[in-house]
Amino acid sequence: MLRFRSLGSGSSGNATLVHARSGTTATTLLVDCGLGVRALERRAAQAGVALADVDAIFITHEHSDHIGCARSVARRYRIPVWMSAGTHQALREQDFDGLLRIAVDGDPITLGDLRIDPFAVPHDAAEPLQLRCTDGDARLGILTDLGHVPPPVLAQLAGCRSVLLECNHDAGMLESGPYPWFLKRRVGGDWGHLANAAAAEAVRALAPLGLQQVVAAHLSRKNNQPALAREAVAGALGCAPGEVHVADQEEGTGWLDA
């Protein structure tokens, strides 16, 4: 059984729990650590997870809304931390007290009941990796912080039943919104963040390949509205807008079966 739960998503911080269970064993992965320690501990506890029981942390890239409290949580609870070599270099950290593990684009990671497949994405960070997780049955894709979805990235998500997918902005709201022009260009560019329409296009391509559930994530507070993201995704998935989950900055989501 594979399930997942956002503990918060957006430019103020991202963290997602992925939990696999088979028979008597269970594996818990924490993807990104972009919250304060207290908030992370509290939201994990609300999800029924003690951080001491997290088997590994996977950091997608070095931006502060993803790295957050990874250093202190890893050390405090002695949790191995996976990231790309480029992300590690950008952080100018030693080896996290021996807890550092280097993830490589295309090299699967086996973690108890979970298999993790990291893959490279176009984003303005050193070497960002997003990921696909499976317990051998269900497949979950996690895809945020990318400017566009090139075919190799789309191919990584083929066959995923669930995807936590960035729906960062509505192009019109970004264009007419309060950001200075350089930031508009960065966010809306090919190496920035995914627009609702681009997310919907990916969903449209993945729906015939088995995609059934989408969690819209990393929504911009200034340049998007949950209703717009829901509408875009629902149109592409062929479901009602209410069936599309939105990962809230403060609340995340409940547990969802992948």
Ligand SMILES: [Zn+2]
């Ligand atoms: Zn981010």
Ligand SMILES: [Zn+2]
């Ligand atoms: Zn980022």
